[in-house]
Amino acid sequence: MRLxxxxxxxxxxxxxxxxxxxxxxxxxxxxxxAEDVPDAWQVVEELDVDGDRLALVLADHRLPGTSGVEFLVxxxxxxxxxxxxxxxxxxxADQQDTIRAVNEAGLDHYIAKPxxxxxxxxxxxxxxxxxxxxxxxxxxxxxxxxxxxxxxxLLRERGDR
Amino acid sequence: xxxxxxxxxxxxxxxxxxHAAASHGPITDGELTPLVVxxxxxxxxxxxxxxxxxxxxxxxxxLRVVADTDEAxxxxxxxxxxxxAAASTPEPAGGDLPSTAPGGGGPSPTDExxxxxxxxxxxxxxxxxxxxxxxxxxxxxxxxxxxxxPELTSAAxxxxxxxxxxxxxxxxxxxxxxxxxxxxxxxxxxxxxHARSQLARxxxxxxxxxxxxxxxxxxxxxxxxxxxxxLLRDLELSPTEVSTNLLAGIERxxxxxxxxxxxxxxxxxxxxxxxxxxxxxxxxSVALERSTRVGDLRLHHGSTGPVVGLLSLAQQRRAYFTARxxxxxxxxHLTLEQLDRAxxxxxxxxxxxxALSIRALADRLRRAEQLQVEKVELNRELDDERRRLxxxxxxxxxxxxxxxxxxxxxxxxxxxxxIAHELxxxxxxxxxxxxxxxxxxxxxxASHPDGEVAREAMITARDRPARTTARERAVRRELERALGDxxxxxxxxxxxxxxxxxxxxxxxxxxxxxxxxxxxxGLGGAVRNxxxxxxRIAELVTSLRAYARPDGDPLEGVDVHAGxxxxxxxxxxxxxEIVVERNYGDLPTVRAHPGQLDQVWTNLLxxxxxxxxxxxxxxxxxxxxxxxxxxxxIRDDGPGVEPEVLERVFEPRxxxxxxxxxxxxxxxxxxxxxxVDHHGGGIAMVSSPGETVVTVTxxxxxxxxxxxx
Numbered sequence: 062m063r064l065x066x067x068x069x070x071x072x073x074x075x076x077x078x079x080x081x082x083x084x085x086x087x088x089x090x091x092x093x094x095a096e097d098v099p100d101a102w103q104v105v106e107e108l109d110v111d112g113d114r115l116a117l118v119l120a121d122h123r124l125p126g127t128s129g130v131e132f133l134v135x136x137x138x139x140x141x142x143x144x145x146x147x148x149x150x151x152x153x154a155d156q157q158d159t160i161r162a163v164n165e166a167g168l169d170h171y172i173a174k175p176x177x178x179x180x181x182x183x184x185x186x187x188x189x190x191x192x193x194x195x196x197x198x199x200x201x202x203x204x205x206x207x208x209x210x211x212x213x214x215l216l217r218e219r220g221d222r
Numbered sequence: 223x224x225x226x227x228x229x230x231x232x233x234x235x236x237x238x239x240x241h242a243a244a245s246h247g248p249i250t251d252g253e254l255t256p257l258v259v260x261x262x263x264x265x266x267x268x269x270x271x272x273x274x275x276x277x278x279x280x281x282x283x284x285l286r287v288v289a290d291t292d293e294a295x296x297x298x299x300x301x302x303x304x305x306x307a308a309a310s311t312p313e314p315a316g317g318d319l320p321s322t323a324p325g326g327g328g329p330s331p332t333d334e335x336x337x338x339x340x341x342x343x344x345x346x347x348x349x350x351x352x353x354x355x356x357x358x359x360x361x362x363x364x365x366x367x368x369x370x371x372p373e374l375t376s377a378a379x380x381x382x383x384x385x386x387x388x389x390x391x392x393x394x395x396x397x398x399x400x401x402x403x404x405x406x407x408x409x410x411x412x413x414x415x416h417a418r419s420q421l422a423r424x425x426x427x428x429x430x431x432x433x434x435x436x437x438x439x440x441x442x443x444x445x446x447x448x449x450x451x452x453l454l455r456d457l458e459l460s461p462t463e464v465s466t467n468l469l470a471g472i473e474r475x476x477x478x479x480x481x482x483x484x485x486x487x488x489x490x491x492x493x494x495x496x497x498x499x500x501x502x503x504x505x506x507s508v509a510l511e512r513s514t515r516v517g518d519l520r521l522h523h524g525s526t527g528p529v530v531g532l533l534s535l536a537q538q539r540r541a542y543f544t545a546r547x548x549x550x551x552x553x554x555h556l557t558l559e560q561l562d563r564a565x566x567x568x569x570x571x572x573x574x575x576x577a578l579s580i581r582a583l584a585d586r587l588r589r590a591e592q593l594q595v596e597k598v599e600l601n602r603e604l605d606d607e608r609r610r611l612x613x614x615x616x617x618x619x620x621x622x623x624x625x626x627x628x629x630x631x632x633x634x635x636x637x638x639x640x641i642a643h644e645l646x647x648x649x650x651x652x653x654x655x656x657x658x659x660x661x662x663x664x665x666x667x668a669s670h671p672d673g674e675v676a677r678e679a680m681i682t683a684r685d686r687p688a689r690t691t692a693r694e695r696a697v698r699r700e701l702e703r704a705l706g707d708x709x710x711x712x713x714x715x716x717x718x719x720x721x722x723x724x725x726x727x728x729x730x731x732x733x734x735x736x737x738x739x740x741x742x743x744g745l746g747g748a749v750r751n752x753x754x755x756x757x758r759i760a761e762l763v764t765s766l767r768a769y770a771r772p773d774g775d776p777l778e779g780v781d782v783h784a785g786x787x788x789x790x791x792x793x794x795x796x797x798x799e800i801v802v803e804r805n806y807g808d809l810p811t812v813r814a815h816p817g818q819l820d821q822v823w824t825n826l827l828x829x830x831x832x833x834x835x836x837x838x839x840x841x842x843x844x845x846x847x848x849x850x851x852x853x854x855x856i857r858d859d860g861p862g863v864e865p866e867v868l869e870r871v872f873e874p875r876x877x878x879x880x881x882x883x884x885x886x887x888x889x890x891x892x893x894x895x896x897x898v899d900h901h902g903g904g905i906a907m908v909s910s911p912g913e914t915v916v917t918v919t920x921x922x923x924x925x926x927x928x929x930x931x
Binding site for chain 1: 688
């Protein structure tokens, strides 16, 4: 089982830039990209088939068809995705959308475009760590992309077993 | 009527006429209209009335005694009809002109049982007086029946009654058809006197100059029209005559009074100051003024009256007005004591004083009433004015809001222009840099010993067409299957290699070659993304500039499609997930203010987007209905606009959203219409549920020229 990060972004240059910025995670974490919501669900499907676990979604707000916020809300209704961390990466979400994302989708973080690479990787590391500790996953296979200090108790606990 | 030069035909002139026989005819002085007095009553009242009337009016008028109204009407109709039947030149019935019967007035002999008018010149009789007995039934009904005959409507009507109460004459009172009420029994002679006075008054109103008036004199040979009492007599005199009488009376008591001559501007009384004298004005004018909260008001001038101070005597002797001469004035000064003495010793003074007081009061009252009417009129005008003002204020407020909105757009436009200008240089540099980086990298890699691998990977990545993320994953899966190594497949894909054979060949060349290819591919993708991104920025800048182009003279050669595209780009964030479909026809370029047109498209698109609530379809159709016009139709499949709303949709500030001013339905459409109007074009909206179309038609020739410059 691999942890997986899904990038949902309709503009190719932006999508590619995000994926490349997360290249450093790619040997441990499965990074998938989707250009629209139906394809994002397709990715969810594929992850499920492969037995991988969706740990984090980075979604743009503005998408053709269903909006990014709408997708984040939808995630809550699917047992395969309900536990994924949710981050909005957007340039122009207005206040209404943001409020909705926070209140209804349980948004975990908000990254404003244009993003800073260090901030982005830090947020991803932080969210993955949260996901692992929250659901008490075995941190060992993912340790390289996690905040080691925070998963240490979890490691000890498991080691004690 | 005036007797003319024509010779009297029946000169049966009789003076006085105190004892006229029952059936003899009236005095007819040739051209004089015969007069008939009706008594409508039953015996014995009829006889008593007739006797009195004979004494009162003698033979000035024929007396006809009838038992009921029908008989009166019949009797009059038969005599009135006669002239028409007999005379060859018709005269208006009841006309009071002297008859100009043909041939010097050939008389038409009469013998039809109405003996009274025999031998007259054919003139219908006039009826100056009706005496109605209360025994004929309801008074209103009786008078109503009599009024059916035109000659009777101007008759003075006396009611002789033995009833204590009358509730049957409201209509007669209301129509002013009742001139006197005499109770039975009456003092002998009073009824005759009444009739006589009524006749005299009727003649003076209706037959001014009738010589018969001269016979209607009282026992002292004074004309009967004049009242008998000193007070009523004085009231009928002119104010100057009365004040002359008053002064004469006063001087009879006090001896000659000195005349005071005063220039204009002298105050005779002072407001709220005690007053122990009156002034009798003999000549000149005095104004009455009062100082009030709103300043000194002149309340009377024409209505001052000839005695100043008189009314103040009735008010604790404090002057209500300040009386001030407005011309040279001659007057007589009388102290209270002097006035008192004159009043005590001379009845003439009392009458004159009372008459003057009544008249002064009446004049001032009339003036006050006139002021009241003026006040009401002024109030009404004020109300109208207030309403107009309120309307103007509302319009002003709307205009102001519109201006604010426009100013906001102007500010936004200026800011956009500023930003566009500022972005121009960096974006140009960016675009060039992207291109240089690409060129230089190609050169650099060509010089590298193993550069070919990297160069190829770079070019492949740079020029690779876009494909869906799903497709990319499929390619990746295929590669994974072919290589059996997920990690390697990932890296090769990142290096831009998709073909399994090629992939294996590259993998066989070793780690260094793979890394080189990865780097090259990354560079290629980056160069491509740089190019795409910078081109988009450049397009945005161009749009901004077009949008913000300041208004001057209209430009030739404006491309409507380009404006629509610019607008779509700039409003993309407002349109959200709405699908925009373009059906562009062939359009000539037009002469227009491009920035203003972009404003129109912006407002219409945003309005459509708001109607759709963020989801749906907008279709933009353009065509040229004829050689001189272009047409843009913006259609949305939103819920539609209610018919009653549709009528007002282009009015400023109108909105369907709970009275709040909204960009879309608020001023947006109004501004759009103004701009289109200004361009000499037209804008219209048709709407039904599921389809709303706004059509804008613009003349190719552009805005009509401003007034000849």
